[in-house]
Amino acid sequence: MSITASRFYAFKTLKRIIYQGAYLHLVTRNINLNGRDRAFFKLLVNLVLKSGYKLFEKLSKEKLSNSEVIALMMALVELKILGKEKYIVFSQYKSIPEKDFSEKRFFKTLKKLENEKNLIENEISLPNFIINQIVDSKLDINSFTKNFVSTPMTGFFVLSHSKEILDLLNSLSGKLYPGRIFKNYYYTESFAEVLGILPKDCYIVISESSMLSVLLLEPKPGEKILEVGASPGGKSVFLEYVLKNYKDNLNKPKKVISVDISESRISALKKTCEKYKLKLINPTLYTKKTVFDVSDxxxxxxxxxxxxxxxxxxxxxxxLKESDIKLLAKKQEDILNYYKDFIRVKGKLVYSVCTFTEMEGKGQIEKFLQKNKNFKTFEGVLSSKYINQDIIIKDGMLDIDWNALSLEPFFICCLEKVDE
Ligand SMILES: C[S@@+](CC[C@H](N)C(=O)[O-])C[C@H]1O[C@@H](n2cnc3c(N)ncnc32)[C@H](O)[C@@H]1O
Structure with a gap:
């Protein structure tokens, strides 16, 4: 028997991610498998990446080729997490058509490891420095890792409320789960099916956590808005949606200056603008010569x-390497210091990162406030037509239990400039 297509795609994908630095969302975008095989492919790749780190470290010390390491991680995940029969797993992995794969070496190591306890568990397996970051940030590690070893559901926000779209959503109702915070937001396990039915520009795949930073900004028509680090434009789409939906008879929405430092990412932002027919987003490449107006x-x-x-x-x-976190924190500090000069007195600045490390989040803002006494954190309530319940803002931060809601625990902070 030769290895099944879904396993072989998973094997190739994992090899590219682990040894060549490819990114999961990019390499899996164009996988051509039917629904059932695709689901199995996704499950295997996710389980190996999520639960196999300790195993990877161990296997890297054995005299094995890259193909053998990947095949062993997959085989052990199938045996230990998915509880597959030994004979199925053994028959599947003996015929990997790669030059650096030896069936003999593979089986020798598999036999040696198959009875080893705690080698691969049905829980998160992370490098130590990441575990330390979770502990330092005071996130509850148990709830953080609770649903980790499952394939995540895809979440999307519906941008159009025409009768046609509402009828389509009704026809999909068995396949959709409601958003945890947002109205008009859905999760689905069968995204390929949903994707095939809904028109491409009527929804956006975005996380609920990500949308919260736009709400915290409270964008209003007539305001001058600068969006920094805008590409590929998930937040830009939601920002334009909020501005257009704002009932305001006095002010017309002004163009948002959406800046990014990367040329290729600005092209991605331009594509997003075309796809969603965005009128208010103005993609702007940052160069040393770019001059920004003072913004609200x-x-x-x-x-x-x-x-x-x-x-x-x-x-x-x-x-990710441990040293990367320090470099990123320095970059964020520079960005905050540069852009703070383009905000008017009584203007609002929202800083967001999709991470929970102290250095990039709370620590970063504390350092900023120490140096910039003319800024203070914002207190208030976020009550919007887009969310199910009011959210309190304390010390500039959203007072919500990210873990309990199974939301990605973003760090988002809102600051106000109090004087020059
Ligand atoms: C987290 S991503 C942005 C995601 C985007 N906001 C979205 O919702 O789709 C951060 C972006 O910041 C950009 N960036 C990095 N340094 C920058 C700088 N100094 N000025 C502007 N953009 C920068 C990166 O190129 C990257 O596209």
């Missing part, structure tokens, strides 16, 4: 370690 509001979505998205992007475990 600034949203900074800074580059970060992305650890809050581990559930949907478990490949971060293999990409």
């Amino acid at each position: 509001k600034i949203l900074i979505d800074a580059p970060c370690s992305g650890l809050s998205t581990l559930d949907s992007k478990p490949d971060i475990i293999f990409h």
Whole structure:
């Protein structure tokens, strides 16, 4: 028997991610498998990435080729987490058509490891420095890792409320779960099916946590808004949606200056603008010569370690190095220091990162406030037509239990400039 297509795709994908640094969401975008095989492929890749880190460290010390390491991680996940019969797993992995794969070496190591306890568990297996970051940030590690070893559901926000779209959503109702915070937000396990039915520009795949930073900014028509770190534009789409839906007879929405430092990412933002027919977003490439007007509001979505998205992007475990966190924190500090000068007195600045490390979140803001006494944190209540319940803002931060709601625990903070 030769290895099944779903396992072989999973094997190739894992090899690219772990040894060549490819990104999960990019390599899996164009996988051509039918629904059932695709689901199994996704499950295997996710389980290996999420639960196999300790195993990977151990196997890396054995005299094995890259193909053998990957095949062993997959085989052990099938045996230990999925509880597959030994004969199925053994027959599947003996015929991997790769030059650096030896059936003999593979079986020798598999036999040696198959009875080893605690080698691969039905729970998160992370590099120590990431565990330390979770502990330091005071996130409850048990709830954080609770649903980690499952394939995440895809969440999307519906942008159109035409009768046609509402009818389509009704026809999909058995396949959709409601948003945890947002109205018009849905989760689905069968995204491919949902995708095939809904028109492409009527929804946006975005996390609920990500949308919260836009709400915290409270964008209003007539305001000058600067969006920093805008590409590929998930937040831009929601920002334009909020501005257009604002009932305001006095002010017309002004164009949002959506800045990014990367040329290729600005192209991605332009594509997003085309796809969603965005009229208010003005993609702007940052160069040393770019001059910005003083704005009423600034949203900074800074580059970060992305650890809050581990559930949907478990490949971060293999990409991120401990030293990267310090470099990213320095970048964020520079960005905050540069853009703070473009905000008017009584203007609002929202800083957000999709991570929970102290250094990139709370610590970063404390340092900023120490140096910039003319800024203070914002207190208030977020009550919006887009969310199910009011959210309190304490010390500039959203007072919500990210873990209990199974939301990605983003760090989002809102500051006000009190004087020059
Ligand atoms: C977290 S991503 C942004 C995601 C985006 N806001 C979205 O919702 O789709 C951070 C972005 O910041 C950009 N960036 C990094 N340094 C920057 C700088 N100094 N000025 C502007 N953008 C920057 C990166 O190129 C990257 O696209």
